[in-house]
Amino acid sequence: GENVEQHPSTLSVQEGDSAVIKCTYSDSASNYFPWYKQELGKGPQLIIDIRSNVGEKKDQRIAVTLNKTAKHFSLHITETQPEDSAVYFCAASGSGSARQLTFGSGTQLTVLP
Amino acid sequence: KAGVTQTPRYLIKTRGQQVTLSCSPISGHRSVSWYQQTPGQGLQFLFEYFSETQRNKGNFPGRFSGRQFSNSRSEMNVSTLELGDSALYLCASSRGQTDPNTEAFFGQGTRLTVV
Numbered sequence: 139g140e141n142v143e144q145h146p147s148t149l150s151v152q153e154g155d156s157a158v159i160k161c162t163y164s165d166s167a168s169n170y171f172p173w174y175k176q177e178l179g180k181g182p183q184l185i186i187d188i189r190s191n192v193g194e195k196k197d198q199r200i201a202v203t204l205n206k207t208a209k210h211f212s213l214h215i216t217e218t219q220p221e222d223s224a225v226y227f228c229a230a231s232g233s234g235s236a237r238q239l240t241f242g243s244g245t246q247l248t249v250l251p
Numbered sequence: 252k253a254g255v256t257q258t259p260r261y262l263i264k265t266r267g268q269q270v271t272l273s274c275s276p277i278s279g280h281r282s283v284s285w286y287q288q289t290p291g292q293g294l295q296f297l298f299e300y301f302s303e304t305q306r307n308k309g310n311f312p313g314r315f316s317g318r319q320f321s322n323s324r325s326e327m328n329v330s331t332l333e334l335g336d337s338a339l340y341l342c343a344s345s346r347g348q349t350d351p352n353t354e355a356f357f358g359q360g361t362r363l364t365v366v
Binding site for chain 1: 255257282284286293294295296299301306307309341343345347353354355356357358359360
């Protein structure tokens with residue numbers, strides 16, 4: 139089955155700096171890659187996603203890049219703010235469907251004021 | 252538009268008991284997936300229901316089961332609870348149409364503690 143590895147497990151940045159989280163996946167048939175943000179006591183919130191026919195997608199301060207050849211994708215957050223502090227998860231849909239997601243282990247992002 | 256609603260938010264059960272968790276998906280969404288989240292194993296897929304049928308199943312024992320009703324609401328049941336079943340159980344809903352690449356939206360989860 140699909141396996142998703144996520145790095146780093148913890149990341150601290152100064153407010154205003156950029157943050158980058160990286161994930162690799164194993165199933166070359168995976169074609170959908172969402173990113174979720176989870177705050178304490180809440181469920182994961184979808185923040186951005188990318189499909190295999192696209193190399194990059196941007197939404198304001200958040201961007202995701204996908205390298206299908208290398209089987210890795212990354213989340214980029216620019217101009218970080220304290221409210222960006224949370225746990226971020228990458229995920230991949232295997233050859234089945236996006237309704238069955240395989241998640242990375244998560245990255246605790248802390249934005250220091 | 253209301254989001255995904257999970258009830259109850261918190262549960263405390265004793266080993267050996269059974270428990271039923273409920274999930275109401277976003278209006279118009281027909282697919283409901285369940286995940287278990289623990290500090291050690293992270294987020295793991297349990298199963299997915301669409302139009303009252305289980306379409307996908309993760310690698311969990313038969314003590315974990317679920318069902319979906321005609322209004323798309325879903326329940327999951329865990330029988331003969333073990334201490335290791337303590338976790339946050341999350342439900343995600345999606346449109347579930349022919350395009351498999353539809354977004355999944357999560358509820359707040361049910362925090363189950365087994366004592």
